[in-house]
Amino acid sequence: MDYSKHQEYFETAYRTGSDIWTHLPMKDRGKLLMEQLPKDSFILDVGSGRGLFAKQLVEAGYRVIGIDFEKNIVKKTNEDVKHWGFEGKLKFVEGDALDIPFTDNSFDGVCDFGLMENLYEEDWNQYASEVSRVLKPGGFYLNTSLSRETQNFFEFYPKGSLNGEFQKYDMHYHFFKKDEMKNIFNHELNIVEQNIEFVGKPDEVALLETLFQKK
Numbered sequence: 001m002d003y004s005k006h007q008e009y010f011e012t013a014y015r016t017g018s019d020i021w022t023h024l025p026m027k028d029r030g031k032l033l034m035e036q037l038p039k040d041s042f043i044l045d046v047g048s049g050r051g052l053f054a055k056q057l058v059e060a061g062y063r064v065i066g067i068d069f070e071k072n073i074v075k076k077t078n079e080d081v082k083h084w085g086f087e088g089k090l091k092f093v094e095g096d097a098l099d100i101p102f103t104d105n106s107f108d109g110v111c112d113f114g115l116m117e118n119l120y121e122e123d124w125n126q127y128a129s130e131v132s133r134v135l136k137p138g139g140f141y142l143n144t145s146l147s148r149e150t151q152n153f154f155e156f157y158p159k160g161s162l163n164g165e166f167q168k169y170d171m172h173y174h175f176f177k178k179d180e181m182k183n184i185f186n187h188e189l190n191i192v193e194q195n196i197e198f199v200g201k202p203d204e205v206a207l208l209e210t211l212f213q214k215k
Ligand SMILES: C[S@@+](CC[C@H](N)C(=O)[O-])C[C@H]1O[C@@H](n2cnc3c(N)ncnc32)[C@H](O)[C@@H]1O
Pocket: 003, 006, 010, 021, 022, 023, 046, 047, 048, 049, 050, 053, 067, 068, 069, 070, 095, 096, 097, 098, 112, 113, 114, 115, 118
């Protein structure tokens, strides 16, 4: 699928500061992954955006690489790394989640906050095999995506919808069910834990958090 419209959307959002997802009030973001990985583990943040979660991981003692296909935010976050004093521990790289620019078995952990929900179904398998490929055997993957339990998202009602598919401003969204998420990665990753957390206006948006381990 061609994601150039998505790329334009993200470029505009970061340039104008309308990237509302960056500041989602998510309780214990990444806790499930950090509980599994010893300090100094090497983590890949796929779709790293403004890099604030990657920064948090470095503050907690991890070494981190973030990839994002929006090149301006990658440039900006690499400048931030210098100001944060995290050179050698944190780096951002321009790259596509469907063709991750790293060799097999490179990372102890991989995380995705809000990238996979924008992929079309035809790309889910490619994405799952890329995430699994770069993860070391026994490594952990934390996926946080929009949940089908969401009540209302820009006047779309995922919970009552036929298939959780939604399109707005040239952006595609998918709202995942627990089993759907499990089945996409089932071939190479075992599920460890799955939770749903409500964020935003009281109980309107739900996030599905799934921790996997590579077989
Ligand atoms: C909703 S934002 C989330 C950003 C960040 N993870 C956070 O929680 O603030 C999704 C991010 O994924 C990036 N992205 C979307 N599709 C991508 C792809 N196919 N490859 C790489 N990055 C992608 C976007 O540029 C954007 O920065």
